Amino acid sequence: MAVVLRYVDKLGFVKERFVGLVHVMETNTLSLKAAIDKLFACHSLSIGRVRGQGYDGASNMSIKLVKLIDEALKSYQLEGFDSLLEDVTSFCDKYDIEVVDMEAEYVDPKYQRKKTGITNRHHYVVNNFNTILDMQIQEHGNRFNEVNTILLTSMSSLSPSCNFSAFSKVNLLMLAEMYPCDFDEKERLVYELGHYITNVKEDKRFANLSGLGDLAKMMVKTR
Known part of the structure; x- marks a missing residue:
């Protein structure tokens, strides 16, 4: 992890100074704070005097980008499967690969004799496509939680x-x-x-x- 301090000097100029590199085993909040605390102590600095994460005019752009990514992920989850299927089908046709019939009944490879009662489309949409998008949306939400969003909005x-x-x-x-x-x-x-x-x-x-x-x-x- 690279640590950079951004501050305003006595003349009002914004300065950035590279403090150092810190090796962290985990990237959760407590681990990162402990690592930064240790680094700051080596330079007689206090994390209690740090305000935010170096926001500037780019904060407005950051907020818009966070919202756009969130909306794009949710929109793709609702409407993106058909376009993805078209791309996959086109690829398969080009290289003479057999395309799965989306309306046929899905066969579980582990229990091939057991009826699943669902179509291939249902399996790939619900069990694969939506599951992966849910994970991405959750990860995005974890990275830009309510506190971080408030900081960005407030500083802007x-x-x-x-x-x-x-x-x-x-x-x-x-x-x-x-x-x-x-x-x-x-x-x-x-x-x-x-x-x-x-x-x-x-x-x-x-x-x-x-x-x-x-x-x-x-x-x-x-x-």
């Missing part, structure tokens, strides 16, 4: 693109709830977020910014 709300069109006070309050040690006064934060968005939208210096890096530099420059 800070994007200054298109005059802060993605700004969402609700999303940023959800993000703040993940860091209670840093944001312990919700009412004050609600007020400050409202004050912040009003100021940056009215200040021409904040117009035409393209990402969090540009926003960080401008905030340092105008503080």
